Amino acid sequence: MREHKSISIADQIFEQLERDILTGKYPRGEVLSELRLSAELGVSRTPVREAIRRLEQENILEESGRGVVVIGISREDMLDMYEIRMQLEGLAAARSAARVSDEELMEMKEALDLQRFYIEKTGGDNSDQIKNLDSRFHELLYKSIGSRAFADTLLSLHKKMAKYRMASVRKHSRAVHSLEEHMEIYEALKAHDPERCAAVTLQHVANARDSILEMEI
Amino acid sequence: MREHKSISIADQIFEQLERDILTGKYPRGEVLSELRLSAELGVSRTPVREAIRRLEQENILEESGRGVVVIGISREDMLDMYEIRMQLEGLAAARSAARVSDEELMEMKEALDLQRFYIEKTGGDNSDQIKNLDSRFHELLYKSIGSRAFADTLLSLHKKMAKYRMASVRKHSRAVHSLEEHMEIYEALKAHDPERCAAVTLQHVANARDSILEMEI
DNA sequence: GGTGGTATAACTGTATACAATAATGCAGGA
DNA sequence: TCCTGCATTATTGTATACAGTTATACCACC
Numbered sequence: 001m002r003e004h005k006s007i008s009i010a011d012q013i014f015e016q017l018e019r020d021i022l023t024g025k026y027p028r029g030e031v032l033s034e035l036r037l038s039a040e041l042g043v044s045r046t047p048v049r050e051a052i053r054r055l056e057q058e059n060i061l062e063e064s065g066r067g068v069v070v071i072g073i074s075r076e077d078m079l080d081m082y083e084i085r086m087q088l089e090g091l092a093a094a095r096s097a098a099r100v101s102d103e104e105l106m107e108m109k110e111a112l113d114l115q116r117f118y119i120e121k122t123g124g125d126n127s128d129q130i131k132n133l134d135s136r137f138h139e140l141l142y143k144s145i146g147s148r149a150f151a152d153t154l155l156s157l158h159k160k161m162a163k164y165r166m167a168s169v170r171k172h173s174r175a176v177h178s179l180e181e182h183m184e185i186y187e188a189l190k191a192h193d194p195e196r197c198a199a200v201t202l203q204h205v206a207n208a209r210d211s212i213l214e215m216e217i
Numbered sequence: 218m219r220e221h222k223s224i225s226i227a228d229q230i231f232e233q234l235e236r237d238i239l240t241g242k243y244p245r246g247e248v249l250s251e252l253r254l255s256a257e258l259g260v261s262r263t264p265v266r267e268a269i270r271r272l273e274q275e276n277i278l279e280e281s282g283r284g285v286v287v288i289g290i291s292r293e294d295m296l297d298m299y300e301i302r303m304q305l306e307g308l309a310a311a312r313s314a315a316r317v318s319d320e321e322l323m324e325m326k327e328a329l330d331l332q333r334f335y336i337e338k339t340g341g342d343n344s345d346q347i348k349n350l351d352s353r354f355h356e357l358l359y360k361s362i363g364s365r366a367f368a369d370t371l372l373s374l375h376k377k378m379a380k381y382r383m384a385s386v387r388k389h390s391r392a393v394h395s396l397e398e399h400m401e402i403y404e405a406l407k408a409h410d411p412e413r414c415a416a417v418t419l420q421h422v423a424n425a426r427d428s429i430l431e432m433e434i
Numbered sequence: 435g436g437t438g439g440t441a442t443a444a445c446t447g448t449a450t451a452c453a454a455t456a457a458t459g460c461a462g463g464a
Numbered sequence: 465t466c467c468t469g470c471a472t473t474a475t476t477g478t479a480t481a482c483a484g485t486t487a488t489a490c491c492a493c494c
Contacts, residue, residue, distance in 0.1 A: 009477080033445065045478095045480090046478055047478065050266065053267045053274075054270050054271065056271070059369050066446075067446085081366045083366075084366060087308065088304055091300070147293075150297055150301065153370060157366070225447065225448090226447080251475075261449045261450070262450090263450090264449095282456070283455095283474080283475060284476085
């Protein structure tokens with residue numbers, strides 16, 4: 001049923017490094033060397049290099065004489081990204097409402113149900129899963145815009161805020177509200193109501209930003 | 218006086234491929250193989266691979282079983298990009314006006330003077346230089362925002378429209394008007410007037426879009 | 435003790451080799 | 465003629481080798 005796509009070592013390393021940088025495991029300013037990474041990961045330099053080049057292209061790594069240095073996302077960067085999203089997501093959501101397919105709606109519903117499951121499940125720390133399902137919902141939302149330009153731009157911004165979203169959903173109350181807002185977006189999409197969809201989406205982005213603003217991160 | 222930064226083969230290949238794709242030399246759908254490119258360019262596969270990975274990250278190349286396929290920028294993509302820019306450039310320009318430095322202003326003036334030189338110079342086709350100076354001005358403008366998030370987003374969009382901007386400045390009247398609009402932006406920046414700067418910048422983006430809309434490309 | 439220069443070590447850039455995989459074409463049989 | 469399976473080929477993925485470069489540490493000299 002599911003497409004079986006063998007994922008290369010280079011891709012795995014890219015995803016792991018991206019995650020580790022964007023979640024703050026490698027802090028801003030840390031210098032990474034190809035040699036060290038390839039030794040740590042038990043692979044040759046070639047796939048490590050490819051991953052690094054891709055991360056440079058995303059502007060989260062930077063060359064620096066010897067090795068590359070982690071740029072990471074500062075609190076200021078994050079606020080700018082929210083400002084950009086506030087300018088774009090309303091428009092994008094309205095477009096989605098006008099053209100979203102039943103299949104896309106179903107996939108979103110699935111992500112939301114899972115999100116609810118993890119939020120209501122007590123015990124243990126599910127914030128990682130919750131954050132990933134939040135990502136999944138927004139990815140689907142961005143895909144449903146039907147515009148590569150919008151989707152690429154918004155997805156790139158969203159991905160880079162991983163660290164802050166993670167901290168945000170650690171607060172149970174925010175996780176609950178976020179899910180409610182996602183549901184509102186979903187309902188507006190399902191009703192194919194562009195105005196309402198734009199409004200609730202903007203409100204969601206604003207609330208997410210405010211939630212992060214309150215935190216110390 | 219000028220920083221001497223030795224540019225690697227991989228970087229050169231990246232820039233050349235990016236240019237060739239974004240200006241339409243490699244059309245949408247063309248399949249590129251590492252082997253062919255490295256043979257054509259007279260280098261090994263290693264730097265070619267790095268360039269390809271970076272271009273994949275920019276979403277202008279796509280893996281496809283064997284080789285990579287050129288995505289390129291469609292007319293529809295381009296219009297979406299203008300829509301995004303219309304949402305962002307006003308805000309960005311206002312910020313620049315509030316914080317642009319004298320040195321940045323000087324660099325912009327230099328680019329504008331050169332632009333004027335090439336536009337007024339008759340004979341030969343200077344549209345390539347004019348397009349590059351247009352890029353240069355916008356790069357400086359984006360850098361002066363003082364926000365990595367805004368600068369990265371806008372620069373990425375601007376770069377991807379190379380083909381359409383090229384066609385646009387081929388029309389002498391549009392090149393002249395574009396320069397005038399750049400001058401207006403420059404004056405508003407120099408006066409540190411955010412409102413006016415936002416207004417003239419938005420007008421510039423709208424005019425550029427309309428100029429392209431008129432064309433057949 | 436400070437400074438300049440040189441040796442050295444660590445690292446990156448590029449090329450090449452080899453393994454694994456996906457596509458293509460051809461031969462043989464139904 | 466059309467399908468099937470195998471052999472061949474083209475191409476990617478990964479590892480390694482080597483050259484060139486930059487930082488670092490150490491030592492002599494002021």
